[in-house]
Amino acid sequence: MGSGIPVWSDLTISDGLKYISGSYKIAMVYSGDSAPMLVLENKHSYSWDICISASEVSSGVAFYSYDDIAQAFSNYGVS
Structure with missing residues (x-):
């Protein structure tokens, strides 16, 4: 289960890139x-x-x- 984020705040995930792979999606309830x-x-x-x-x-x-996250990183020259 994910973490709740108060409106207009940020959430920092240390070393977050190690959690991103083609097998997962990030879901945000709004x-x-x-x-x-x-x-x-x-x-x-x-x-x-x-x-x-x-x-x-x-x-x-x-x-x-x-794929969307990887493409966005690529657009900024980040891998």
């Missing part, structure tokens, strides 16, 4: 008219933000796929 963006930031320099749209939405749950 309320509102549209799904939230998943925003990733470089913890060392804060030099880039990667914004990822949900790949699918179902009954107030937004899903973010490995």
Whole structure:
């Protein structure tokens, strides 16, 4: 089961990239008219933000796929 995140706050997952693989999706429960963006930031320099749209939405749950995350990193020259 995931962690709850208060509105307008952040969640830091140390070494989060080791948890991302093609076998998983990130799911975010939300309320509102549209799904939230998943925003990733470089913890060392804060030099880039990667914004990822949900790949699918179902009954107030937004899903973010490995492929979308990998493509967003690639667009910023990050592997």
